[in-house]
Amino acid sequence: MENARLAQQIRFIVEVDRLKDVFRQTFVIGSRRRENDAEHSWHLCLMVLVLAEHANTPDVDALRVLKMLLIHDIVEIDAGDTFAYDTARMADQHEREALAADRLFGLLPADQTAEFRALWDEFEARSTPEAKFAAAMDRFQPMLLNCLTEGAAWRIHGVTRDRVLARNAHIVDGATEVWTYAARMIEQAVAAGHLAK
Amino acid sequence: MENARLAQQIRFIVEVDRLKDVFRQTFVIGSRRRENDAEHSWHLCLMVLVLAEHANTPDVDALRVLKMLLIHDIVEIDAGDTFAYDTARMADQHEREALAADRLFGLLPADQTAEFRALWDEFEARSTPEAKFAAAMDRFQPMLLNCLTEGAAWRIHGVTRDRVLARNAHIVDGATEVWTYAARMIEQAVAAGHLAK
Numbered sequence: 001m002e003n004a005r006l007a008q009q010i011r012f013i014v015e016v017d018r019l020k021d022v023f024r025q026t027f028v029i030g031s032r033r034r035e036n037d038a039e040h041s042w043h044l045c046l047m048v049l050v051l052a053e054h055a056n057t058p059d060v061d062a063l064r065v066l067k068m069l070l071i072h073d074i075v076e077i078d079a080g081d082t083f084a085y086d087t088a089r090m091a092d093q094h095e096r097e098a099l100a101a102d103r104l105f106g107l108l109p110a111d112q113t114a115e116f117r118a119l120w121d122e123f124e125a126r127s128t129p130e131a132k133f134a135a136a137m138d139r140f141q142p143m144l145l146n147c148l149t150e151g152a153a154w155r156i157h158g159v160t161r162d163r164v165l166a167r168n169a170h171i172v173d174g175a176t177e178v179w180t181y182a183a184r185m186i187e188q189a190v191a192a193g194h195l196a197k
Numbered sequence: 198m199e200n201a202r203l204a205q206q207i208r209f210i211v212e213v214d215r216l217k218d219v220f221r222q223t224f225v226i227g228s229r230r231r232e233n234d235a236e237h238s239w240h241l242c243l244m245v246l247v248l249a250e251h252a253n254t255p256d257v258d259a260l261r262v263l264k265m266l267l268i269h270d271i272v273e274i275d276a277g278d279t280f281a282y283d284t285a286r287m288a289d290q291h292e293r294e295a296l297a298a299d300r301l302f303g304l305l306p307a308d309q310t311a312e313f314r315a316l317w318d319e320f321e322a323r324s325t326p327e328a329k330f331a332a333a334m335d336r337f338q339p340m341l342l343n344c345l346t347e348g349a350a351w352r353i354h355g356v357t358r359d360r361v362l363a364r365n366a367h368i369v370d371g372a373t374e375v376w377t378y379a380a381r382m383i384e385q386a387v388a389a390g391h392l393a394k
Contacts, residue, residue, distance in 0.1 A: 020227075
Protein backbone atom coordinates (compact mmCIF):
# COMPACT_ATOMS: atom_id res chain seq x y z
CA MET A 1 0.00 0.00 0.00
CA GLU A 2 1.32 3.42 -0.90
CA ASN A 3 2.04 6.05 1.73
CA ALA A 4 -0.05 8.90 0.26
CA ARG A 5 1.58 11.62 2.36
CA LEU A 6 5.07 10.53 1.33
CA ALA A 7 4.03 10.35 -2.33
CA GLN A 8 2.66 13.92 -2.13
CA GLN A 9 5.89 15.14 -0.54
CA ILE A 10 7.96 13.49 -3.25
CA ARG A 11 5.87 15.17 -5.96
CA PHE A 12 6.88 18.51 -4.39
CA ILE A 13 10.54 17.44 -4.29
CA VAL A 14 10.35 16.58 -8.01
CA GLU A 15 8.60 19.87 -8.86
CA VAL A 16 11.24 22.03 -7.16
CA ASP A 17 13.98 20.38 -9.24
CA ARG A 18 13.02 23.16 -11.68
CA LEU A 19 14.82 25.69 -9.44
CA LYS A 20 18.03 24.40 -11.06
CA ASP A 21 16.83 25.85 -14.36
CA VAL A 22 16.10 29.36 -13.01
CA PHE A 23 19.16 31.43 -13.91
CA ARG A 24 20.28 34.62 -12.19
CA GLN A 25 22.26 37.64 -13.38
CA THR A 26 25.35 36.79 -11.34
CA PHE A 27 28.17 34.64 -12.70
CA VAL A 28 29.88 31.61 -11.17
CA ILE A 29 33.51 32.58 -10.47
CA GLY A 30 35.33 29.71 -12.22
CA SER A 31 33.39 28.95 -15.38
CA ARG A 32 31.77 32.40 -15.77
CA ARG A 33 28.38 30.96 -16.60
CA ARG A 34 25.24 32.36 -14.99
CA GLU A 35 24.40 30.98 -11.58
CA ASN A 36 21.09 29.23 -10.94
CA ASP A 37 18.83 29.62 -7.91
CA ALA A 38 19.46 26.14 -6.51
CA GLU A 39 23.24 26.46 -6.29
CA HIS A 40 22.85 30.05 -5.06
CA SER A 41 20.65 28.73 -2.24
CA TRP A 42 23.27 26.11 -1.34
CA HIS A 43 25.98 28.77 -1.24
CA LEU A 44 23.94 30.96 1.13
CA CYS A 45 23.35 28.03 3.50
CA LEU A 46 27.04 27.17 3.50
CA MET A 47 27.76 30.82 4.35
CA VAL A 48 25.40 30.56 7.33
CA LEU A 49 27.44 27.65 8.72
CA VAL A 50 30.66 29.65 8.38
CA LEU A 51 29.45 33.15 9.26
CA ALA A 52 26.69 32.65 11.87
CA GLU A 53 29.03 33.97 14.56
CA HIS A 54 28.91 37.37 12.85
CA ALA A 55 25.12 37.70 13.08
CA ASN A 56 24.13 40.78 15.06
CA THR A 57 21.98 38.58 17.29
CA PRO A 58 24.47 36.18 18.86
CA ASP A 59 21.98 33.37 19.56
CA VAL A 60 20.43 33.45 16.07
CA ASP A 61 18.53 30.21 15.35
CA ALA A 62 20.68 28.73 12.57
CA LEU A 63 18.15 26.01 11.72
CA ARG A 64 15.43 28.58 11.01
CA VAL A 65 17.86 30.69 8.96
CA LEU A 66 18.74 27.62 6.89
CA LYS A 67 15.09 26.67 6.38
CA MET A 68 14.30 30.18 5.11
CA LEU A 69 17.26 30.19 2.73
CA LEU A 70 16.54 26.69 1.39
CA ILE A 71 13.05 27.76 0.30
CA HIS A 72 13.37 31.53 -0.26
CA ASP A 73 13.80 31.37 -4.04
CA ILE A 74 11.42 28.48 -4.83
CA VAL A 75 8.78 31.04 -5.82
CA GLU A 76 11.01 32.00 -8.76
CA ILE A 77 10.11 28.70 -10.46
CA ASP A 78 6.85 30.43 -11.40
CA ALA A 79 7.72 34.12 -10.93
CA GLY A 80 11.17 34.07 -12.54
CA ASP A 81 14.30 35.75 -11.23
CA THR A 82 13.94 39.50 -10.73
CA PHE A 83 17.32 41.26 -11.03
CA ALA A 84 18.07 43.28 -7.91
CA TYR A 85 18.46 46.49 -9.97
CA ASP A 86 15.47 46.04 -12.31
CA THR A 87 13.10 48.58 -10.74
CA ALA A 88 10.40 48.09 -13.39
CA ARG A 89 10.00 44.38 -12.72
CA MET A 90 10.44 44.88 -8.98
CA ALA A 91 7.17 46.85 -8.81
CA ASP A 92 4.96 43.75 -8.94
CA GLN A 93 7.60 41.29 -7.73
CA HIS A 94 5.99 40.51 -4.38
CA GLU A 95 2.57 39.98 -5.94
CA ARG A 96 3.94 37.57 -8.57
CA GLU A 97 5.92 35.69 -5.95
CA ALA A 98 3.02 35.43 -3.51
CA LEU A 99 0.93 33.71 -6.21
CA ALA A 100 3.84 31.36 -6.86
CA ALA A 101 4.10 30.60 -3.14
CA ASP A 102 0.39 29.68 -3.09
CA ARG A 103 0.82 27.19 -5.91
CA LEU A 104 4.21 25.69 -5.05
CA PHE A 105 3.96 25.38 -1.26
CA GLY A 106 0.35 24.29 -1.86
CA LEU A 107 1.69 21.07 -3.39
CA LEU A 108 2.73 19.92 0.10
CA PRO A 109 0.49 18.40 2.79
CA ALA A 110 -1.47 21.21 4.54
CA ASP A 111 0.70 21.36 7.69
CA GLN A 112 3.85 21.76 5.59
CA THR A 113 2.18 24.27 3.27
CA ALA A 114 1.54 26.42 6.34
CA GLU A 115 5.06 25.91 7.71
CA PHE A 116 6.82 26.76 4.44
CA ARG A 117 4.58 29.76 3.78
CA ALA A 118 5.25 31.11 7.28
CA LEU A 119 9.01 30.76 6.69
CA TRP A 120 8.77 32.54 3.34
CA ASP A 121 6.63 35.34 4.81
CA GLU A 122 9.13 35.72 7.66
CA PHE A 123 12.01 35.98 5.17
CA GLU A 124 10.16 38.54 3.07
CA ALA A 125 9.17 40.69 6.09
CA ARG A 126 12.78 40.83 7.28
CA SER A 127 11.80 41.72 10.84
CA THR A 128 13.10 38.81 12.96
CA PRO A 129 16.83 38.42 13.72
CA GLU A 130 16.84 35.20 11.66
CA ALA A 131 15.24 36.86 8.63
CA LYS A 132 17.62 39.83 8.87
CA PHE A 133 20.65 37.55 8.92
CA ALA A 134 19.26 35.40 6.09
CA ALA A 135 18.64 38.54 4.01
CA ALA A 136 22.18 39.75 4.74
CA MET A 137 23.59 36.51 3.31
CA ASP A 138 21.26 36.77 0.29
CA ARG A 139 22.64 40.25 -0.48
CA PHE A 140 26.28 39.62 0.34
CA GLN A 141 26.68 36.50 -1.82
CA PRO A 142 25.91 38.09 -5.22
CA MET A 143 28.11 41.08 -4.29
CA LEU A 144 30.91 38.67 -3.58
CA LEU A 145 30.43 36.91 -6.94
CA ASN A 146 30.26 40.26 -8.73
CA CYS A 147 33.50 41.42 -7.13
CA LEU A 148 35.24 38.13 -7.98
CA THR A 149 34.12 38.30 -11.63
CA GLU A 150 35.39 41.86 -12.26
CA GLY A 151 31.88 43.26 -11.81
CA ALA A 152 30.52 41.23 -14.74
CA ALA A 153 26.81 41.52 -13.88
CA TRP A 154 27.15 45.17 -12.78
CA ARG A 155 28.85 46.17 -16.02
CA ILE A 156 26.32 44.36 -18.23
CA HIS A 157 23.48 46.24 -16.55
CA GLY A 158 25.27 49.56 -16.03
CA VAL A 159 24.83 49.43 -12.25
CA THR A 160 26.58 52.21 -10.29
CA ARG A 161 28.21 52.37 -6.87
CA ASP A 162 25.35 54.40 -5.35
CA ARG A 163 22.77 51.82 -6.36
CA VAL A 164 24.88 48.95 -5.01
CA LEU A 165 25.26 50.79 -1.70
CA ALA A 166 21.54 51.61 -1.49
CA ARG A 167 20.42 48.12 -2.43
CA ASN A 168 22.73 46.27 -0.05
CA ALA A 169 22.98 48.56 2.96
CA HIS A 170 20.48 46.48 4.90
CA ILE A 171 23.20 43.84 5.30
CA VAL A 172 24.07 46.00 8.32
CA ASP A 173 20.77 45.02 9.99
CA GLY A 174 21.77 41.34 9.97
CA ALA A 175 25.56 41.39 10.27
CA THR A 176 27.37 44.69 10.87
CA GLU A 177 30.86 43.28 10.39
CA VAL A 178 29.91 41.63 7.10
CA TRP A 179 28.60 44.99 5.89
CA THR A 180 31.88 46.69 6.87
CA TYR A 181 33.70 44.08 4.78
CA ALA A 182 31.23 44.43 1.89
CA ALA A 183 31.42 48.22 1.84
CA ARG A 184 35.22 47.98 1.52
CA MET A 185 34.81 45.46 -1.32
CA ILE A 186 32.55 47.94 -3.15
CA GLU A 187 35.17 50.71 -2.91
CA GLN A 188 37.83 48.30 -4.19
CA ALA A 189 35.58 47.39 -7.12
CA VAL A 190 35.16 51.08 -7.95
CA ALA A 191 38.91 51.67 -7.67
CA ALA A 192 39.57 48.71 -10.00
CA GLY A 193 37.08 50.00 -12.56
CA HIS A 194 34.68 47.07 -12.12
CA LEU A 195 31.85 49.21 -10.77
CA ALA A 196 30.90 52.65 -12.13
CA LYS A 197 30.97 55.65 -9.75
CA MET B 198 41.19 47.61 10.25
CA GLU B 199 40.39 44.28 8.66
CA ASN B 200 38.78 41.46 10.59
CA ALA B 201 41.31 38.69 9.78
CA ARG B 202 39.06 35.84 10.86
CA LEU B 203 36.18 37.06 8.68
CA ALA B 204 38.54 37.55 5.73
CA GLN B 205 39.79 33.96 6.11
CA GLN B 206 36.22 32.66 6.26
CA ILE B 207 35.31 34.57 3.11
CA ARG B 208 38.29 33.10 1.26
CA PHE B 209 36.82 29.66 2.03
CA ILE B 210 33.38 30.77 0.83
CA VAL B 211 34.96 31.95 -2.45
CA GLU B 212 36.95 28.73 -2.87
CA VAL B 213 33.90 26.47 -2.49
CA ASP B 214 32.12 28.34 -5.30
CA ARG B 215 33.99 25.79 -7.43
CA LEU B 216 31.53 23.09 -6.28
CA LYS B 217 29.13 24.57 -8.86
CA ASP B 218 31.51 23.38 -11.58
CA VAL B 219 31.74 19.76 -10.37
CA PHE B 220 29.29 17.83 -12.52
CA ARG B 221 27.65 14.52 -11.66
CA GLN B 222 26.32 11.66 -13.78
CA THR B 223 22.67 12.38 -12.99
CA PHE B 224 20.55 14.69 -15.12
CA VAL B 225 18.34 17.60 -14.10
CA ILE B 226 14.74 16.64 -14.91
CA GLY B 227 13.65 19.67 -16.96
CA SER B 228 16.64 20.69 -19.07
CA ARG B 229 18.32 17.24 -19.11
CA ARG B 230 21.76 18.70 -18.46
CA ARG B 231 24.09 17.12 -15.92
CA GLU B 232 23.55 18.17 -12.32
CA ASN B 233 26.33 19.80 -10.33
CA ASP B 234 27.28 19.11 -6.73
CA ALA B 235 26.12 22.48 -5.36
CA GLU B 236 22.54 22.20 -6.63
CA HIS B 237 22.50 18.50 -5.67
CA SER B 238 23.45 19.54 -2.11
CA TRP B 239 20.63 22.11 -2.04
CA HIS B 240 18.13 19.49 -3.21
CA LEU B 241 19.16 17.07 -0.45
CA CYS B 242 18.75 19.76 2.21
CA LEU B 243 15.33 20.69 0.90
CA MET B 244 14.41 16.98 1.08
CA VAL B 245 15.45 16.94 4.74
CA LEU B 246 12.98 19.75 5.51
CA VAL B 247 10.18 17.85 3.79
CA LEU B 248 11.01 14.26 4.76
CA ALA B 249 12.58 14.49 8.25
CA GLU B 250 9.41 12.98 9.74
CA HIS B 251 10.23 9.73 7.89
CA ALA B 252 13.66 9.32 9.52
CA ASN B 253 13.87 6.05 11.44
CA THR B 254 14.98 8.03 14.50
CA PRO B 255 12.04 10.32 15.23
CA ASP B 256 14.04 13.02 17.05
CA VAL B 257 16.78 13.20 14.42
CA ASP B 258 18.76 16.47 14.77
CA ALA B 259 17.79 18.23 11.52
CA LEU B 260 20.41 20.96 11.94
CA ARG B 261 23.24 18.42 12.08
CA VAL B 262 21.81 16.53 9.10
CA LEU B 263 21.73 19.80 7.12
CA LYS B 264 25.28 20.70 8.12
CA MET B 265 26.55 17.31 6.94
CA LEU B 266 24.72 17.57 3.62
CA LEU B 267 25.84 21.16 2.97
CA ILE B 268 29.49 20.14 3.20
CA HIS B 269 29.46 16.44 2.22
CA ASP B 270 30.50 16.94 -1.41
CA ILE B 271 32.94 19.85 -0.98
CA VAL B 272 35.82 17.35 -1.11
CA GLU B 273 34.88 16.68 -4.75
CA ILE B 274 36.31 20.11 -5.68
CA ASP B 275 39.71 18.40 -5.46
CA ALA B 276 38.78 14.70 -5.68
CA GLY B 277 36.19 14.94 -8.47
CA ASP B 278 32.84 13.19 -8.59
CA THR B 279 33.03 9.41 -8.34
CA PHE B 280 30.06 7.74 -10.04
CA ALA B 281 28.22 5.47 -7.62
CA TYR B 282 28.69 2.46 -9.95
CA ASP B 283 32.33 3.06 -10.92
CA THR B 284 33.96 0.35 -8.78
CA ALA B 285 37.46 1.03 -10.16
CA ARG B 286 37.51 4.68 -9.09
CA MET B 287 35.71 3.86 -5.84
CA ALA B 288 38.71 1.82 -4.63
CA ASP B 289 40.75 4.89 -3.65
CA GLN B 290 37.80 7.27 -3.31
CA HIS B 291 38.00 7.74 0.45
CA GLU B 292 41.76 8.33 0.36
CA ARG B 293 41.45 10.98 -2.37
CA GLU B 294 38.59 12.66 -0.55
CA ALA B 295 40.35 12.66 2.83
CA LEU B 296 43.27 14.57 1.27
CA ALA B 297 40.78 17.03 -0.21
CA ALA B 298 39.12 17.46 3.18
CA ASP B 299 42.51 18.31 4.71
CA ARG B 300 43.14 21.05 2.17
CA LEU B 301 39.66 22.52 1.81
CA PHE B 302 38.45 22.50 5.41
CA GLY B 303 41.99 23.57 6.34
CA LEU B 304 41.29 26.94 4.70
CA LEU B 305 38.98 27.78 7.62
CA PRO B 306 40.01 29.02 11.08
CA ALA B 307 41.19 26.05 13.18
CA ASP B 308 38.01 25.65 15.25
CA GLN B 309 35.89 25.49 12.09
CA THR B 310 38.36 23.17 10.35
CA ALA B 311 37.82 20.74 13.25
CA GLU B 312 34.04 21.19 13.21
CA PHE B 313 33.67 20.66 9.46
CA ARG B 314 36.04 17.71 9.44
CA ALA B 315 34.11 16.05 12.29
CA LEU B 316 30.86 16.52 10.37
CA TRP B 317 32.37 15.04 7.20
CA ASP B 318 33.84 12.08 9.12
CA GLU B 319 30.46 11.49 10.76
CA PHE B 320 28.75 11.50 7.36
CA GLU B 321 31.30 9.11 5.90
CA ALA B 322 31.12 6.67 8.87
CA ARG B 323 27.32 6.50 8.58
CA SER B 324 26.89 5.27 12.17
CA THR B 325 24.83 8.01 13.88
CA PRO B 326 21.08 8.40 13.20
CA GLU B 327 21.80 11.79 11.57
CA ALA B 328 24.46 10.37 9.24
CA LYS B 329 22.21 7.43 8.30
CA PHE B 330 19.36 9.75 7.40
CA ALA B 331 21.68 12.12 5.51
CA ALA B 332 23.09 9.16 3.54
CA ALA B 333 19.57 7.95 2.77
CA MET B 334 18.74 11.33 1.20
CA ASP B 335 22.05 11.29 -0.72
CA ARG B 336 21.12 7.93 -2.25
CA PHE B 337 17.43 8.54 -2.82
CA GLN B 338 17.82 11.84 -4.70
CA PRO B 339 19.86 10.55 -7.69
CA MET B 340 17.52 7.52 -7.91
CA LEU B 341 14.60 9.92 -8.11
CA LEU B 342 16.30 11.96 -10.87
CA ASN B 343 17.20 8.77 -12.74
CA CYS B 344 13.62 7.53 -12.61
CA LEU B 345 12.26 10.91 -13.75
CA THR B 346 14.68 11.03 -16.72
CA GLU B 347 13.81 7.57 -18.07
CA GLY B 348 16.91 6.08 -16.46
CA ALA B 349 19.25 8.32 -18.48
CA ALA B 350 22.38 7.89 -16.30
CA TRP B 351 21.70 4.17 -15.71
CA ARG B 352 21.35 3.47 -19.43
CA ILE B 353 24.51 5.42 -20.36
CA HIS B 354 26.53 3.35 -17.89
CA GLY B 355 24.74 0.02 -18.38
CA VAL B 356 23.71 -0.18 -14.73
CA THR B 357 21.38 -3.08 -13.83
CA ARG B 358 18.57 -3.52 -11.31
CA ASP B 359 20.67 -5.72 -9.01
CA ARG B 360 23.41 -3.10 -8.72
CA VAL B 361 20.90 -0.32 -8.02
CA LEU B 362 19.33 -2.45 -5.29
CA ALA B 363 22.70 -3.33 -3.76
CA ARG B 364 24.03 0.21 -3.89
CA ASN B 365 20.97 1.88 -2.42
CA ALA B 366 19.63 -0.66 0.06
CA HIS B 367 21.19 1.21 2.98
CA ILE B 368 18.47 3.84 2.55
CA VAL B 369 16.56 1.45 4.81
CA ASP B 370 18.97 2.23 7.68
CA GLY B 371 17.98 5.90 7.60
CA ALA B 372 14.37 5.91 6.43
CA THR B 373 12.52 2.59 6.03
CA GLU B 374 9.45 4.09 4.38
CA VAL B 375 11.53 6.01 1.86
CA TRP B 376 13.27 2.75 0.94
CA THR B 377 9.90 1.03 0.45
CA TYR B 378 8.96 3.84 -1.93
CA ALA B 379 12.35 3.71 -3.68
CA ALA B 380 12.24 -0.07 -4.14
CA ARG B 381 8.86 0.25 -5.85
CA MET B 382 10.27 3.00 -8.10
CA ILE B 383 13.07 0.66 -9.14
CA GLU B 384 10.60 -2.07 -10.15
CA GLN B 385 8.59 0.49 -12.13
CA ALA B 386 11.78 1.62 -13.89
CA VAL B 387 12.53 -2.01 -14.83
CA ALA B 388 8.95 -2.55 -16.04
CA ALA B 389 9.18 0.63 -18.17
CA GLY B 390 12.47 -0.49 -19.72
CA HIS B 391 14.49 2.34 -18.14
CA LEU B 392 16.64 0.05 -16.03
CA ALA B 393 18.09 -3.29 -17.20
CA LYS B 394 17.15 -6.47 -15.32
